[in-house]
Amino acid sequence: MPRRSYDQYCAIARALDAVGDRWTLLIARELLAGPRRYTDLHTDLPGVSTDMLATRLKDMERDGVLARRKLPPPASVSVYELTDHGRALLPVLTALAAWGAPALxxxxxxxxxxxxxxxxxxxxxxxxxxxxxxxxxxxxxxxxxxxxxxxxxxxxxxxxxxxxxxxxxxxxxxxxxxxxxxxxxxxxxxxxxxxxxxxxxxxxxxxxxxxx
Structure with missing residues (x-):
């Protein structure tokens, strides 16, 4: 699918081009704790379909927000982890958590x-x-x-x-x-x-x- 964009020369718009889609920031939230397998992510993101999760992971990998790597034997499974660019979302998610806390x-x-x-x-x-x-x-x-x-x-x-x-x-x-x-x-x-x-x-x- 072609990448969707707000087509605005604005830092906020550019950021939302990369992480503004549904589920993307919640995937980042899950990965802030460290590398996770696809099955782990699916378990801890109740409501997301397998197709949607796979699409978002590909989008985030394309945009340099996360990377996928294979663990060495005996694990031999693939995990997803945030890049330095992705980990820079920590203060963004912290601010969102503070802003959304009253809604709890x-x-x-x-x-x-x-x-x-x-x-x-x-x-x-x-x-x-x-x-x-x-x-x-x-x-x-x-x-x-x-x-x-x-x-x-x-x-x-x-x-x-x-x-x-x-x-x-x-x-x-x-x-x-x-x-x-x-x-x-x-x-x-x-x-x-x-x-x-x-x-x-x-x-x-x-x-x-x-x-x-």
């Missing part, structure tokens, strides 16, 4: 949920609290878990527990939404019994003692 006030019965969908907004919120501290925080929800990495040049996150974590945060989905919206602090959540935070060291203490 009410969960619809048809809404799918994955634990790692909270990673970006929580990374943004806890990043303010953890400023100046280095370390890794495991986050555990009933729906699954992920880990947040602070102190690097660019904060990041990954699927599942980290090999070594400096703190462990256990919350439910509603509490996680409140934390990301800023209507609940970690300290108040701990006091109310809605947040369980374990770990020692400067990062854990910064999260425990943060009031905003």
């Amino acid at each position: 006030a009410e969960r619809q019965p048809t809404d799918a949920i994955r634990a790692h969908w909270f990673a970006l907004p929580l990374l943004h919120r806890l990043g303010h609290l953890a400023a100046g501290h280095e370390g890794v925080v495991d986050v555990v929800l009933e729906e699954g878990g992920f880990h947040l990495v602070f102190g690097a040049a660019e904060p990041s996150y990954g699927d599942g527990p980290a090999e070594r974590a400096d703190a462990r945060l256990v919350v439910d989905a509603d509490t996680c939404v409140a934390l990301t919206q800023g209507t609940l602090t970690v300290a108040d959540g701990i006091a109310a019994g809605a947040v369980e935070l374990t770990g020692a060291g400067p990062l854990a203490e910064a999260l425990r003692g943060a009031g905003s």
